[in-house]
Amino acid sequence: MYRKEFYIYGQDGRPVPAVIRNYRQEDFDGMIAIQQACFPPPFPSELWWNREQLENHAALFPEGALCVEIEGRLAGSMTGLIVRFDPEHPDHTWAEITDEGYIRNHNPDGDTLYVVDISVAPHYRKLGLGKWLMFSMYEVVVQLGLDRLLGGGRMPGYHRHAASLSAEQYVQAVIHGELKDPVLSFLLRCGRTPVKVIAGYLEDEESLNYGTLMEWRNPFKAAASVVELN
Template sequence: MISKSVFENQFVIRNAKLEDVIQMEYVQSQCYPTLHESEILNRKHFANHIKIFPEGQIVVENEGKVIASASTFRCNFPEHDSTFLEETDNLWLTNVQVPDGDWLYGIDMGVLPEYRGLGLSKELYKARHDVCKSLGITGQIIAGMTIGYGKVKDKMTIAAYCEALEKKEFTDPTITPQRNAGFIWIRALYNYINDPEAGYASVLMYYPVDENYSL
């Protein structure tokens, strides 16, 4: 289980508890203003995640307040494209959690806006890597939202945007930090998530524990 202090003990990163779910719901509501309500995690979803895979649910606490959270489940490597709701069992994870799965699928990470820019997301990715190491999991998988597309959607298609991101021709507020954290591009997922600002797309990426591992 995870419990560690970061940034001169200002923040504590630890596994989520059932008593955190209301605050986790609030973090979620503040982090995804353009995401369709059908894809927003609520306290019941978080409680179920903690029930079925407690090691993979992580929060950041500051002075007793949850200011960031990350949700994951164990799986085998996804061979076929799917939507966010399909991949997450309609956000519940019950029917997609594989107890001995080789990969840790990160379905959500949110940091309250007033705490962004401090490097907390990177610390959460590190914490998830610690989970992988402790459980003998190959690495992390994510579908990063192409959230920066909203600013250029009148100038280019989402496919062109993803191609430019893959070539690192410009940056994206979500994809670029994820790649800087160690995630490796696999492929774009079109019609993955119901968020117009993201062009309804995401990018499938992986981050292996063994830096010499490759797909």
């Protein structure tokens, strides 16, 4: 099981104790409230967590069910499952690959940790908690010897540029620093790299239903591949 204790610096410059750990049943109500605050309408309310989904996360793959506490208060969470990913056939929807968030398709023999969700309460943003959660999930990838972390990133800024840019052009503009996107720019700062833009990835008005598949490769597995090739 996972538990990491560290300090972050609040906006007043004071070090504040933080903990990232596996979430459990007593966290569920708080996690649902955080997700509702993070994804207000027009984001579809039916995509917010329900207790059955969270119970599955904690039971089927507890290693991929992480939350962060600040001074003992729940501040955010991140969830994943293991899948077998075929780079030659990357297209999928969020609902297909996550079993609509229920992760009953979790495959312990897979090669990829797939991100189902990451949420940080608005009150705790700008403290770097999303990056801390992401890096903690990278540690899970390394610990389990998986090839990569993978997930589809929303593109919430795209609707403002869709009249002049294709989805692929929008992503390239973000990569080149010409535009900033709340989600894609965050994922790039976390070390994720784009794989493919997927149409119809998620019902998301702001992203015009597009998602950008982005990965983080396990550097230890990559190094091993180089040694084998040599």
